[in-house]
Each structure stands twice: as C-alpha cells, then as structure tokens.
Amino acid sequence: MVKQTLDIVLNPLATLGRYSRLLFHAFGAVAELSIYRKNLWEQMVKSGVDSIPIVCMAAGFSGAVSTVQTAYQLVTPLIPRSTIGAIVVPSMILELGAVVTGFILAGRVGARIAAELGTMRVTEQIDALESMGLNSIGYLIVPRVLAGIIMFPVLYVAACFVGIGSGMLIGDLGGFVPAEEFLVGAREFFQPFDPIFGVIKSIVFGFLITSISCFKGYYTQGGAEGVGRSTTQAAVASCVFLLLADLVLAATLL
Amino acid sequence: MISVTKVNKSFNDKHVLKDVSVDIPEGETIAIIGRSGSGKSVLMKHLIGLLSPDSGTVTVDGIDINAITYAELRRVRRNFGVLFQGGALFDSMNSFENVAFPLRTFTEMGEPEIEDVVKRCLAMVELEDVGAKLPSELSGGMQKRVALARAVALQPRYIIYDEPTSGLDPETSNTIDELIRNLADQLNVTSIVVTHDMHSVLNIADRAAFIYEGRMHWTGTIDELHRSDDQVLKAFVTANEYKIGLS
Structure with a gap:
C-alpha cells in the first residue's frame, strides 16, 4: 500500500525528471546545430509545410461554423450584425486558431515524431547513431523541437487568415452578415495584443507538442507494441498539456 | 586495447x-x-x-x-564501428546514403571522394549495385552487409x-x-x-x-x-x- 502510494507520487516526478534531463541535453546540443541544419530544414517541411492543407481545412471549417453559430445566437435586431465579426475574429485569433492548429498537429506531427523515434529506438538506429559518436539527442530531437517552434506560429497565422476568411465568406454568402459589416465589427474590437498572444501560444504549443512527442518516442521500450503505446501517449499527453498551457497563458497574459 | x-x-x-x-x-x-x-x-x-x-x-x-x-x-x-543485430540501417536513407552518413557527418570529404569510399565499402561487402535501394528493399543478409559497409566506412580501429x-x-x-x-x-x-x-x-x-x-x-x-x-x-x-x- 505504502509502495503503491509512493509509486503514484514518484513516477510522475521521475518522468518529469527524465523529460527535463532530455531537454537539458537538447539545449546543450543547440550549439552543434550546424551539423543538424539539413535535418532542421527537413523537419520544418514535414511538420510545417506538409501540415498546411489539414490545418487550413480545420481552420476554415472552424471559422465558418463560428460565424453560423454566432449569427444563430444573435437573433435580436437590437444587436448590429457587425457583432458577428467582432466575436468571430477575436475568438479565431485568441483561441481557435492556436488550439485547432495545436490539436491537429498533436495528432499529425506528435504521433509521427513519436512513431519515428520509437521505431528508431527499438530497431537500434538510435544506438547506431550514438555508437558512431553522434549526439543522438542533438541529431534527432533538436531539429524536431526547433521546427515545431518555428513552424507552428506560421501555421497559426495561416489558420487565422483562412478561418477569418471562411467565416467572412460564409457570413456573406449565407446572408448572415455582409463582408463589409463583418470587417467593421472585426476592426472595432481588435486589440493589437491579441495576435501577439496567439503567436506566443502557438510557440508554446509547438514546443510542448514536439518535445513531449520526442520524449515519448526517444524512450520507447518493447518492440512494436511499445511504439504503438508511445505514439498514443504522445498524442494524448500533447493534447492534455496543450489545454493546460492554454489556461495558464490566458490566465497570466490576458 | x-x-x-x-x-x-x-x-x-x-x-x-x-x-x-x-x-x-x-x-x-x-x-x-x-x-x-x-x-x-x-x-x-x-x-x-x-x-x-x-x-x-x-x-x-x-x-x-x-x-x-x-x-x-x-x-x-x-x-568503433558497430554492426548491430538487425543491421540498424536508417530507414529513411538508401544504402548509399547509409554508408555515406558517417563520412558526411564526421569528415571534410567532398562528394566525389565520399562516392569513391562508399562504392569501395559496398564492393567490399559485394553489394556494388544496391546503393539506390532502401533498407526495406533488401534481404536480412544484405541489410547486415550494408550495415557492415557503414561500420567500416570511417576505418575504425x-x-x-x-x-x-x-x-x-x-x-x-x-x-x-x-x-x-x-x-x-x-x-x-x-x-x-x-x-x-x-x-x-x-x-x-x-x-x-x-x-x-x-x-x-x-x-x-x-x-x-x-x-x-x-x-x-x-x-x-x-x-x-x-x-x-x-x-
């Protein structure tokens, strides 16, 4: 009983310790980035450029649905229709753009990273890198995390543009709010800090998703089943910590 | 020693x-x-x-x-050069790139020189023609031979x-x-x-x-x-x- 209680307390602490140690080694390897430059570019394409279609599609639907639902709720003629733009645009910039992008990438990028590294671990490819005298953390983890930090804000900006654009378009075509009025509402309540907050959030999400997935993949144990377990854990843990970070950032920065 | x-x-x-x-x-x-x-x-x-x-x-x-x-x-x-049990070739690279990897990472060799060394190493394991093939396209024995070519590429002691x-x-x-x-x-x-x-x-x-x-x-x-x-x-x-x- 005492051992079980201790395990419940100590296991998460041990995991946090290993995660911190991995990050510490990764930061130490940033100095050798010139060796891993090609890898960084490759990861930026895989995590960023290749994710543009799915992120834009998800953001497009989110923006359109936000407009339709906001219009549905604003039934009284006392509220000007431009309010739809005033609600949809900030919610896209402050919340939906970053969170929808984050969730999509936790599934797409996080799972890919964990599966890749997990497979490399169980097939001894990571040992092979180490045995050659290469810093495997620098070679495998630093480019992936940096690519996340660099590309997630780009995807967030793309998601915001597409989400707001689709919201405006569906509002206009569906007869909910003309595009001009949508933009009037958007301008009226626009806060310059909102997009900055969104970019900060996307950087934090990018770091969390890629580093957690790298951690889960790098320390995979137990063959194909272990790779499957790591992949699932990476996607789930990324989503959970993304939501936690979302709350913490909103509470501290807004 | x-x-x-x-x-x-x-x-x-x-x-x-x-x-x-x-x-x-x-x-x-x-x-x-x-x-x-x-x-x-x-x-x-x-x-x-x-x-x-x-x-x-x-x-x-x-x-x-x-x-x-x-x-x-x-x-x-x-x-050291290490030949792992399953070969441990990098799946994302073809055989040539696998053997060239340590040379590109740890030496100042130019591409023509690297190509020469890789060809020599692959010839040593009698696999001159598999350079363009991915590890998944090779048999277990061939994978081990390519891995051996990679292990000796840097002329380890x-x-x-x-x-x-x-x-x-x-x-x-x-x-x-x-x-x-x-x-x-x-x-x-x-x-x-x-x-x-x-x-x-x-x-x-x-x-x-x-x-x-x-x-x-x-x-x-x-x-x-x-x-x-x-x-x-x-x-x-x-x-x-x-x-x-x-x-």
Whole structure:
C-alpha cells in the first residue's frame, strides 16, 4: 500500500525528471546545430509545410461554423450584425486558431515524431547513431523541437487568415452578415495584443507538442507494441498539456 | 586495447553482469559467446558506453570511458564501428546514403571522394549495385552487409559485431564470417564478435570468452576451447556442434 502510494507520487516526478534531463541535453546540443541544419530544414517541411492543407481545412471549417453559430445566437435586431465579426475574429485569433492548429498537429506531427523515434529506438538506429559518436539527442530531437517552434506560429497565422476568411465568406454568402459589416465589427474590437498572444501560444504549443512527442518516442521500450503505446501517449499527453498551457497563458497574459 | 574490469550491471532486480573481466588486445578477433540472455549484448553495449556499469571499469586505450565527459566519450566512440543485430540501417536513407552518413557527418570529404569510399565499402561487402535501394528493399543478409559497409566506412580501429549471423541462412552466414575474417586481415582491426553461433566462432575468432549466467566463465584460444574439460563450456559447444551437424 505504502509502495503503491509512493509509486503514484514518484513516477510522475521521475518522468518529469527524465523529460527535463532530455531537454537539458537538447539545449546543450543547440550549439552543434550546424551539423543538424539539413535535418532542421527537413523537419520544418514535414511538420510545417506538409501540415498546411489539414490545418487550413480545420481552420476554415472552424471559422465558418463560428460565424453560423454566432449569427444563430444573435437573433435580436437590437444587436448590429457587425457583432458577428467582432466575436468571430477575436475568438479565431485568441483561441481557435492556436488550439485547432495545436490539436491537429498533436495528432499529425506528435504521433509521427513519436512513431519515428520509437521505431528508431527499438530497431537500434538510435544506438547506431550514438555508437558512431553522434549526439543522438542533438541529431534527432533538436531539429524536431526547433521546427515545431518555428513552424507552428506560421501555421497559426495561416489558420487565422483562412478561418477569418471562411467565416467572412460564409457570413456573406449565407446572408448572415455582409463582408463589409463583418470587417467593421472585426476592426472595432481588435486589440493589437491579441495576435501577439496567439503567436506566443502557438510557440508554446509547438514546443510542448514536439518535445513531449520526442520524449515519448526517444524512450520507447518493447518492440512494436511499445511504439504503438508511445505514439498514443504522445498524442494524448500533447493534447492534455496543450489545454493546460492554454489556461495558464490566458490566465497570466490576458 | 579494451579492458573490462569487474563490471557489474543490474536492471531492476536482475543482476545481468557479475564481476565480468576481459582484456581485448589490439588486432585480435575475440568472440564473446554464451547462451541467449547470458549478458553478451549487455557487455557489448558497455564497450562503447551505451550502458554504464553499476561498478567496475571499461577502458579503451587506457581511457576509462565512464569517467569522461559525453563529448570525450563521443570522440572515443569514433574509433568503433558497430554492426548491430538487425543491421540498424536508417530507414529513411538508401544504402548509399547509409554508408555515406558517417563520412558526411564526421569528415571534410567532398562528394566525389565520399562516392569513391562508399562504392569501395559496398564492393567490399559485394553489394556494388544496391546503393539506390532502401533498407526495406533488401534481404536480412544484405541489410547486415550494408550495415557492415557503414561500420567500416570511417576505418575504425575496433569493430563490434552483435550476433552477425543470427537469423541468416548457412550460406549467407558463411559469407558474413568470411567478410569479418577478411576485414580483420585487411584492415588489421580489433574485432569483437558477440555470438552464440559456434560455427562462426571457429571460423573467425582467435580467442573466445564464454559468459555463463552473467559471469565470465572461461576465456582462451580456440585451440584451448577444443581441449577444454570445462563441463559447462563443453555442453554449450557440443549443443552448437550438434545443431550444425559437426558432431
């Protein structure tokens, strides 16, 4: 009983310790980035450029649905229709753009990273890198995390543009709010800090998703089943910590 | 020279290596033999610092590899070429790129020179034509040969082979054995072969070290191995001879 209680307390602490140690080694390897430059570019394409279609599609639907639902709720003629733009645009910039992008990438990028590294671990490819005298953390983890930090804000900006654009378009075509009025509402309540907050959030999400997935993949144990377990854990843990970070950032920065 | 002195290693409650000591002189081909699960691969990983002992020391050319920084350890590791059990080729790269990888990473060679070295290494393992193929397009034996070409690309002083013939048919096993023997002769490298295949041991090794239940049970030359009266060693060798039809 005492051992079980201790395990419940100590296991998460041990995991946090290993995660911190991995990050510490990764930061130490940033100095050798010139060796891993090609890898960084490759990861930026895989995590960023290749994710543009799915992120834009998800953001497009989110923006359109936000407009339709906001219009549905604003039934009284006392509220000007431009309010739809005033609600949809900030919610896209402050919340939906970053969170929808984050969730999509936790599934797409996080799972890919964990599966890749997990497979490399169980097939001894990571040992092979180490045995050659290469810093495997620098070679495998630093480019992936940096690519996340660099590309997630780009995807967030793309998601915001597409989400707001689709919201405006569906509002206009569906007869909910003309595009001009949508933009009037958007301008009226626009806060310059909102997009900055969104970019900060996307950087934090990018770091969390890629580093957690790298951690889960790098320390995979137990063959194909272990790779499957790591992949699932990476996607789930990324989503959970993304939501936690979302709350913490909103509470501290807004 | 590599010296392993009184190394102990446990995983959770399982004591895998118990006071293991062995010296591997320069230029020698030593076979580390023992049953599956006896601790051979764990010992192999200690030789290049992939695992650290709970107690005891591993020295390479007089350097205690567990008492140095990670950067220094990486420099020591560059003296090694390792052939892993499954080949451990990088799936995202074709055979040529796999062999070229250490050259591109650790040398200042230009692409034409790298191409020459890679072709020479692939020719050495008789696989000149597979450069464009991905590891998934190669058979198990071919993967091991490409991995061997990669392991020797940087002309290491020590080559470690982890179960080089496991899972291979007898003919391919013989080819791999021949390659190991030729590499030892041509490049004058120190070879450490971790195996339970006595047929390979008799073909390639100068000396054998037998691990039994985590302890270094016996070491000696191949002649001494033939003459040994040690019952445990005899049982292991005889079982292998029976398996390969030599008894």
